[in-house]
Amino acid sequence: xxxxxxxxxxxxxxxxxxxxxxxxxxxxxxxxxxxxxxxxxxxxxxxxxxxxxxxxxxxxxxxxxxxxxxxxxxxxxxxxxxxxxxxxxxxxxxxxxxxxxxxxxxxxxxxxxxxxxxx
Amino acid sequence: xxxxxxxxxxxxxxxxxxxxxxxxxxxxxxxxxxxxxxxxxxxxxxxxxxxxxxxxxxxxxxxxxxxxxxxxxxxxxxxxxxxxxxxxxxxxxxxxxxxxxxxxxxxxxxxxxxxx
Numbered sequence: 001x002x003x004x005x006x007x008x009x010x011x012x013x014x015x016x017x018x019x020x021x022x023x024x025x026x027x028x029x030x031x032x033x034x035x036x037x038x039x040x041x042x043x044x045x046x047x048x049x050x051x052x053x054x055x056x057x058x059x060x061x062x063x064x065x066x067x068x069x070x071x072x073x074x075x076x077x078x079x080x081x082x083x084x085x086x087x088x089x090x091x092x093x094x095x096x097x098x099x100x101x102x103x104x105x106x107x108x109x110x111x112x113x114x115x116x117x118x119x
Numbered sequence: 120x121x122x123x124x125x126x127x128x129x130x131x132x133x134x135x136x137x138x139x140x141x142x143x144x145x146x147x148x149x150x151x152x153x154x155x156x157x158x159x160x161x162x163x164x165x166x167x168x169x170x171x172x173x174x175x176x177x178x179x180x181x182x183x184x185x186x187x188x189x190x191x192x193x194x195x196x197x198x199x200x201x202x203x204x205x206x207x208x209x210x211x212x213x214x215x216x217x218x219x220x221x222x223x224x225x226x227x228x229x230x231x232x233x234x235x
Contacts, residue, residue, distance in 0.1 A: 006161075035223070045209065045226040091161060106152045106177060107224060109161040 002027045004094050006110035013082055014118050021077040021113045023092030029053075034068065034075045035093040035107065045091075051075060079115075087117045122146075125210050125227035132234055138197040140230050142210030150213045151193040152224065153177075153185065155206040162209060168193055200234045207231050 003026040013019050025034065036048040049059060051068050059066045063080045079086055093107040123144040132138050142151065149170045154162040164177030166185040174185050182204060184196045197204055210227040 004161075037226075043207070044228050045211075047223045047225070050223055093162075105175070106154075106164040106167045107162070108178075109154075109163070111159060111161040 002029075002032075002094050002096050002108045004092050004108055004110035006090075006092055006113050008113045009111070010114040010116065012116040012118060015084055016081050018078060018080050019082050019115065021079075021090050021092075021115065023075045023077065023110060025073050025075065025092070025094045027073075027094060027096055029096040031096075033095045035095070036066065036075075036077050037091045037093065037109075039089040039091065039112070041088070048077075048090075082115075082117045084117050084119055087115060089114050123210060123212055123225055123227045125208070125230045127230060128228065129231045130233070132200050132232070134200060134202060134234055136200050138200050138232065140195045140197075140208055140210075140232070142193045142195065142227060143191055144210075144212040144225075145191065146212060146214065146225070147190055148212035148214050148225075149190065150215070150224075151187070152211040152213075153183070153193065153195045154209045154211065155179065155204075156209060156229070157206050165195065165208075166193075197232075200232075202234050205232060205234045 005024045032053045034051045038046040038048055056068050065078045067076045089112045091112045092110045095107050126141045152167040153165040156162045163179045165179055165183050166177055168174050168187040171187050185193055187193055208230045211224040213222055213224045215222050
C-alpha cells in the first residue's frame with residue numbers, strides 16, 4: 001500500500017531563513033506521481049508541483065525548490081529566504097497507477113507540515 | 120472562468136440525519152474525488168469517480184455514498200451523520216488520470232461539517 005510520511009509536524013523559522021520540508025513515500029509501483037500542495041490559513045489547497053517517478057530532475061521555481069531522490073524515496077521541498085506569506089500547512093502527496101490507468105485513483109496525502117514564518 | 124465549487128461552506132447537523140454536500144465543477148473533468156481533512160490525518164480519500172455512472176470507494180468510505188449522474192456534479196451523502204464525521208470535506212477534479220503529463224487535481228474551497 002502507498003504511504004506518505006511528513007515527519008515534521010510543525011516548523012518555525014524566522015523570516016529570511018531557508019527551510020526544508022521533508023517527504024518520504026512508500027509505493028510498490030514503479031510508476032507513480034508526487035505532488036506538493038500548500039494550504040494557507042484561508043483553507044484552500046494550492047497546487048505547487050508534480051513530479052513523475054521517471055523524471056528525477058530537481059526543480060526550482062523562484063524561492064521554491066524540490067529535491068526528488070528515488071534512492072531514498074524522498075521528495076523534499078525547500079523554501080529559500082522564507083517570507084511571512086509562506087506560512088501555511090504544506091502537504092506532500094502520492095498517486096500510483098490506478099484501475100483507470102495513470103494514477104486516477106486519487107491522492108494519498110501525508111499529514112502535513114505546519115510552517116510558521118516569524119517576522 | 121472554470122471552477123469547482125462546494126456548498127454549503129459550513130453546516131451543522133444532528134447525529135443520525137442524512138446530509139448531502141454538493142460539488143460542482145465547470146471544467147468538464149471526468150475524474151472527481153472527495154476527501155476529508157482531520158487534524159493529525161491530513162487528507163484522506165472517501166470516494167472517487169472516473170465518469171458518469173462510475174463510483175469507487177476510497178480509504179475511508181464507510182458511512183458515505185456518492186452518485187454521478189452527470190459530468191459536472193459529485194454529491195457526497197452521509198447516510199446517518201455521526202460525530203466522527205465532523206470534518207472539513209474537500210472535493211477535487213482532474214481532467215484526466217493524474218499520471219498523464221501536467222495533470223493536476225483542482226480542489227474546491229472545502230465544506231466544514233459539524234455533527235452534534
